[in-house]
Amino acid sequence: MTVPAAPESLPLRALLGRIWRDYLSRNKLALVTAMICAGVAGALSAVLLGLLEPAVNGLFVPGGGPVRLFNMVSLNDAQALAWIPVTIVAVAMVRTFASAGQSALINRLGHGIVGDIQVRLFAAMIRADLARLRAQHSGAFVSTVLYDANLVREAFTSGVVNYTQHGLTLIAVILYMFWIDWKLAMVVMLGIPAVALILRRFGRKTRKAARGAMAESEALSTALMENLDGVRLIKIENREAAEEARVAQVVARRQRHVIKGANARAFAGPASDLVAYSVVAAVMAYAGWQAQQGVMDVGEFAAFIGMLLAAGQSLRQVTNLATVMSEGLTAARRLFAALDIQPEIREASHAAALPPGPVEVVLDDVSFAYAPSREGVAPTLDHVAIHIAPGETVALVGPSGGGKSTILSLLPRFYDVTGGAVRLNGVDIRDLQLPDLRDHIALVTQEPFLFDDTIAANIAYGRTDVSQDQIEAAARAAAAHDFIVGLPDGYDTRAGEAGVRLSGGQRQRIAIARAFLKDAPVLLLDEATSALDTESEALVQAALERLMQGRATLMIAHRLSTVRNADRIYVLDGGRVVEQGAHDDLVAQGGLYARLARQQSLDGAPSLETVA
Numbered sequence: 001m002t003v004p005a006a007p008e009s010l011p012l013r014a015l016l017g018r019i020w021r022d023y024l025s026r027n028k029l030a031l032v033t034a035m036i037c038a039g040v041a042g043a044l045s046a047v048l049l050g051l052l053e054p055a056v057n058g059l060f061v062p063g064g065g066p067v068r069l070f071n072m073v074s075l076n077d078a079q080a081l082a083w084i085p086v087t088i089v090a091v092a093m094v095r096t097f098a099s100a101g102q103s104a105l106i107n108r109l110g111h112g113i114v115g116d117i118q119v120r121l122f123a124a125m126i127r128a129d130l131a132r133l134r135a136q137h138s139g140a141f142v143s144t145v146l147y148d149a150n151l152v153r154e155a156f157t158s159g160v161v162n163y164t165q166h167g168l169t170l171i172a173v174i175l176y177m178f179w180i181d182w183k184l185a186m187v188v189m190l191g192i193p194a195v196a197l198i199l200r201r202f203g204r205k206t207r208k209a210a211r212g213a214m215a216e217s218e219a220l221s222t223a224l225m226e227n228l229d230g231v232r233l234i235k236i237e238n239r240e241a242a243e244e245a246r247v248a249q250v251v252a253r254r255q256r257h258v259i260k261g262a263n264a265r266a267f268a269g270p271a272s273d274l275v276a277y278s279v280v281a282a283v284m285a286y287a288g289w290q291a292q293q294g295v296m297d298v299g300e301f302a303a304f305i306g307m308l309l310a311a312g313q314s315l316r317q318v319t320n321l322a323t324v325m326s327e328g329l330t331a332a333r334r335l336f337a338a339l340d341i342q343p344e345i346r347e348a349s350h351a352a353a354l355p356p357g358p359v360e361v362v363l364d365d366v367s368f369a370y371a372p373s374r375e376g377v378a379p380t381l382d383h384v385a386i387h388i389a390p391g392e393t394v395a396l397v398g399p400s401g402g403g404k405s406t407i408l409s410l411l412p413r414f415y416d417v418t419g420g421a422v423r424l425n426g427v428d429i430r431d432l433q434l435p436d437l438r439d440h441i442a443l444v445t446q447e448p449f450l451f452d453d454t455i456a457a458n459i460a461y462g463r464t465d466v467s468q469d470q471i472e473a474a475a476r477a478a479a480a481h482d483f484i485v486g487l488p489d490g491y492d493t494r495a496g497e498a499g500v501r502l503s504g505g506q507r508q509r510i511a512i513a514r515a516f517l518k519d520a521p522v523l524l525l526d527e528a529t530s531a532l533d534t535e536s537e538a539l540v541q542a543a544l545e546r547l548m549q550g551r552a553t554l555m556i557a558h559r560l561s562t563v564r565n566a567d568r569i570y571v572l573d574g575g576r577v578v579e580q581g582a583h584d585d586l587v588a589q590g591g592l593y594a595r596l597a598r599q600q601s602l603d604g605a606p607s608l609e610t611v612a
């Protein structure tokens with residue numbers, strides 16, 4: 001497996017480079033326009049403050065001589081009274097439009113990015129190897145898709161461009177200050193290292209808190225989903241209060257991290273304010289002294305102090321943004337790590353399609369282990385050889401944990417063999433195109449899954465090329481049509497999580513109808529009738545027998561009564577084929593199969609010996 005970079009190890013430059021390449025570079029025009037708007041808004045903030053100087057000198061200092069506006073126009077007292085307020089409103093209007101334009105563009109871009117990340121994450125998840133999906137709780141995926149992607153957006157939205165706006169305001173204001181009085185501006189500069197130090201300190205704290213909060217968000221999603229999945233067990237064991245306490249613990253842990261992060265954010269602002277006010281005090285002292293010397297006029301002083309306060313404001317925003325950014329970047333690191341995992345089960349570059357027609361399945365000396373082999377640990381499958389000719393039905397039986405389900409998982413390449421090969425018509429399935437391989441296989445499982453959609457859509461699942469008549473024909477063949485038409489909306493009744501509840505037998509028959517419609521030459525049946533009552537079982541069994549006609553069928557059955565008509569039975573024990581043959585021969589051999597058959601007749605199932 002390609003090991004992704006550990007979330008913390010991706011350097012910042014590489015991370016930003018990737019965000020740019022993958023998400024921003026496609027929207028260059030919008031981004032540049034937003035940046036320009038932000039720049040205009042930032043510069044105009046400084047201009048508005050710069051207007052303080054002519055305003056104070058022209059309007060409040062009587063007999064101060066003509067006032068110069070933007071160093072270009074000379075105004076007398078009467079003109080100043082009319083033009084300075086008008087100029088302020090005009091500049092403020094342009095600034096408002098620039099600021100609103102920037103926000104609108106950035107919101108669109110930001111939400112576009114979240115959507116994009118969410119779709120890419122889902123695409124990576126749904127294509128991931130079964131082994132990986134099984135190794136992680138689905139809550140973790142949900143949390144990444146829902147929370148982490150939004151943190152990245154927040155960092156981007158309130159980050160990149162607001163950074164530009166406040167950063168530019170800061171720069172413009174500082175330049176203006178240098179223009180008014182460079183010595184005073186130098187005093188201001190002394191505050192910068194102190195602010196940088198504060199930013200660093202709080203940034204580190206926020207990042208740590210963000211990592212903790214993300215991990216706990218994952219734990220929370222997992223706990224919620226687990227509780228919903230296991231609600232019956234929780235109720236029957238009266239564990240509601242205990243589960244509530246467990247979830248409360250996760251919530252409290254998450255809260256601790258979130259509060260730490262929020263506090264770091266909340267303290268960073270006032271801490272840099274403290275620096276800003278210290279600088280204001282220093283400036284006051286210096287400027288007051290200058291004014292007493294007659295070097296600085298009151299208008300310049302007012303503008304300077306106004307700018308200083310504005311610089312403090314912008315600095316505070318930048319401080320806040322730094323923490324939002326560090327959260328977003330932490331999330332981005334996690335997201336990229338998740339996106340970068342390459343599935344191991346991939347199509348070979350030379351993969352071919354299987355020619356149409358009947359299919360013969362062979363497991364050729366197959367060995368398999370879920371985890372890399374360790375000394376003294378036996379593989380899950382050990383040199384297994386199975387042959388299914390077109391039209392044949394082959395059954396797998398044996399004690400629990402023998403490897404039956406594992407064999408079924410190997411055929412559609414949910415897992416790849418670690419030794420030997422699975423062949424369809426003589427071709428190693430690893431040399432076949434993956435979608436083509438799966439097109440050749442229909443799978444009916446013990447507990448068929450229904451989507452939250454109509455019955456018709458569930459039967460057709462994903463097939464757009466089938467008519468209602470074909471869906472109904474499949475349902476009839478699966479003995480499902482009669483019960484479907486009896487449902488409130490017939491084929492348009494919603495099934496699945498939020499739809500009508502169907503019985504186990506009804507769900508089975510919908511799954512069988514799905515398999516009829518797929519009409520694949522290879523059929524995998526996993527305990528298809530084990531959970532049913534006698535009447536349902538008879539209906540399902542009859543439907544299955546029709547489905548098996550002409551296909552290479554590999555079936556697992558615990559109840560031997562369902563496999564006695566199989567062409568061949570393989571008895572698996574501890575990952576090895578210990579017996580094989582027809583039912584009668586195996587009973588006559590008096591080995592494991594015969595023993596299992598005897599046990600089952602004691603359990604009330606029809607005695608195999610008498611049936612045989």
Ligand SMILES: Nc1ncnc2c1ncn2[C@@H]1O[C@H](COP(=O)(O)OP(=O)(O)OP(=O)(O)O)[C@@H](O)[C@H]1O
Pocket residue numbers: 134370371380398399400401402403404405406407
């Ligand atoms: N995803 C997995 N990861 C690791 N080990 C697994 C996994 N699935 C199954 N196993 C192990 O592989 C062995 C074979 O399991 P398998 O489910 O194939 O047996 P089975 O014959 O189908 O059992 P049962 O009749 O109880 O369903 C067991 O020891 C099981 O613990």
